Amino acid sequence: MIKFHITRNNLTVEGTEVKKYCLRNIVKMDIFEHINRLREDDRKYIWHPFTQMKEWVEEPPVIITEAKDCFIKDIKGTWYLDGVSSLWVNIHGHGRREINDAIKAQLDKVSHTTLLGLANVPSIELAKRLVDITPEGLSRVFYSDNGSTSVEVALKMAFQYWKHKGVKSRNTFIALNNAYHGDTLGAVSAGGVDIFHETFGPLLFRTFRAPSPYCYRCELKREPDSCKTACLEVMEEILKRHSDEIAGVILEPLVQAAGGMICAPGGYLKGVRDLCSRYDVLLILDEVATGFGRTGKMFACEHEDVVPDIICLSKGLTGGYLPLAATICTDEIHEAFLGEFREMKTFFHGHSYTGNQLGCVAGLACLDIFENDRTVEKLQPGIALFNKWLKEVEKLDHVGDARAWGMMGGVELVKDKDIKEEYPWEEKMGWQVVYKAREKGVFLRPLGNIIVIMPPLVISEENFNLMLEIISNAIQEIT
Numbered sequence: 001m002i003k004f005h006i007t008r009n010n011l012t013v014e015g016t017e018v019k020k021y022c023l024r025n026i027v028k029m030d031i032f033e034h035i036n037r038l039r040e041d042d043r044k045y046i047w048h049p050f051t052q053m054k055e056w057v058e059e060p061p062v063i064i065t066e067a068k069d070c071f072i073k074d075i076k077g078t079w080y081l082d083g084v085s086s087l088w089v090n091i092h093g094h095g096r097r098e099i100n101d102a103i104k105a106q107l108d109k110v111s112h113t114t115l116l117g118l119a120n121v122p123s124i125e126l127a128k129r130l131v132d133i134t135p136e137g138l139s140r141v142f143y144s145d146n147g148s149t150s151v152e153v154a155l156k157m158a159f160q161y162w163k164h165k166g167v168k169s170r171n172t173f174i175a176l177n178n179a180y181h182g183d184t185l186g187a188v189s190a191g192g193v194d195i196f197h198e199t200f201g202p203l204l205f206r207t208f209r210a211p212s213p214y215c216y217r218c219e220l221k222r223e224p225d226s227c228k229t230a231c232l233e234v235m236e237e238i239l240k241r242h243s244d245e246i247a248g249v250i251l252e253p254l255v256q257a258a259g260g261m262i263c264a265p266g267g268y269l270k271g272v273r274d275l276c277s278r279y280d281v282l283l284i285l286d287e288v289a290t291g292f293g294r295t296g297k298m299f300a301c302e303h304e305d306v307v308p309d310i311i312c313l314s315k316g317l318t319g320g321y322l323p324l325a326a327t328i329c330t331d332e333i334h335e336a337f338l339g340e341f342r343e344m345k346t347f348f349h350g351h352s353y354t355g356n357q358l359g360c361v362a363g364l365a366c367l368d369i370f371e372n373d374r375t376v377e378k379l380q381p382g383i384a385l386f387n388k389w390l391k392e393v394e395k396l397d398h399v400g401d402a403r404a405w406g407m408m409g410g411v412e413l414v415k416d417k418d419i420k421e422e423y424p425w426e427e428k429m430g431w432q433v434v435y436k437a438r439e440k441g442v443f444l445r446p447l448g449n450i451i452v453i454m455p456p457l458v459i460s461e462e463n464f465n466l467m468l469e470i471i472s473n474a475i476q477e478i479t
């Protein structure tokens with residue numbers, strides 16, 4: 001592995017593997033002209049996701065041209081530590097030879113054929129591996145392309161499962177406040193972040209809402225030490241009255257990520273599992289963000305020995321190299337869909353790129369690295385460092401709460417710590433901190449007033465330390 005050191009904004013690289021920015025493709029064009037043209041064309045042609053485009057066009061976009069290990073480089077040659085793993089997907093670092101080689105080798109065989117009516121080698125091998133590493137009982141893999149579709153699949157699968165069991169009334173789900181499950185309409189129906197989801201209200205299906213396990217801002221106004229997870233009691237009330245209408249409970253185990261890196265207290269997840277079993281509803285765990293080592297175990301549900309009926313995986317599934325998702329269910333669910341052709345029990349769902357070979361070989365290579373490098377076992381020093389830093393940063397005047405499960409965490413900035421007063425949305429306090437950190441060499445993306453920290457799992461202690469120090473300094477300078 002190459003060793004990197006950041007000196008102020010710039011990165012120096014030890015070793016010979018990383019090439020300096022090279023003009024080989026544009027020898028005849030002036031570099032500044034080239035950069036300006038790309039910037040203009042970005043502003044002119046691209047609609048960026050979750051972005052106010054009026055503001056976007058006012059600033060020159062950072063255009064990424066290269067990445068190595070935990071760093072990304074822009075077109076001007078500035079390197080940044082990738083503090084959010086390229087939106088939470090990168091696990092083993094950028095440019096991992098093993099993943100690159102696997103994709104290159106597959107390219108020479110076949111890039112894509114459909115899984116509708118055909119099978120292919122990488123998708124079979126990956127499905128077997130996924131069944132091996134996910135909790136016992138999850139046994140059947142349905143592929144799709146991204147986190148949102150993995151959730152759509154899970155919701156439709158759970159819904160149709162009950163129909164096949166002869167239960168017609170279970171037409172909705174329990175979802176949590178502050179939940180985020182993706183941007184397709186089914187996933188948005190299960191979402192609970194008003195800023196993202198409220199606009200689409202008229203298009204959504206109805207769900208029952210349970211409180212978010214957000215201890216710092218408890219909806220039930222309880223104190224964490226004495227509440228005994230009162231939010232579970234509310235969920236139980238809903239189940240008592242409406243379980244015959246509910247196909248399943250859907251939640252992000254341990255961390256409600258896009259809702260603000262909200263960390264559930266220990267025991268909450270197990271409590272939900274028990275309720276689902278007691279009231280005979282399915283448990284769908286969306287491990288799109290928490291899966292693949294992020295929380296310190298391969299899957300978050302392992303922390304509490306919970307086995308869901310359906311698990312949704314994406315993001316880290318390919319190590320962050322290609323879009324791929326898997327929704328994995330139990331035999332019992334899969335068997336409910338078996339029948340004669342004329343019985344119409346088929347799961348009528350599928351995408352053009354379902355089971356894509358390139359994505360699946362990337363997934364296999366990613367799992368090989370997990371095994372060979374013992375990635376999860378090696379996380380403990382990084383997690384200890386992170387927890388120590390969180391305790392320190394929480395002492396700052398404008399940090400209300402600093403929380404994490406494993407290597408995924410968030411720092412909640414507040415205007416007034418005593419009364420937990422939030423900074424007004426328009427002040428963009430999270431963004432101000434993030435821009436300051438970027439000036440110092442760390443790339444982040446906030447969620448409102450929450451600074452999200454989720455580096456690739458392979459980040460070295462030295463670089464993680466540096467990153468955390470830069471974030472503390474940025475917070476202090478801005479707040």
Ligand code: PMP
Binds near residue numbers: 151
């Ligand atoms: N579920 C969770 C828990 C997520 O965090 C996300 C994305 N941040 C999604 C689903 C949606 O994934 P995608 O953006 O790949 O559609």
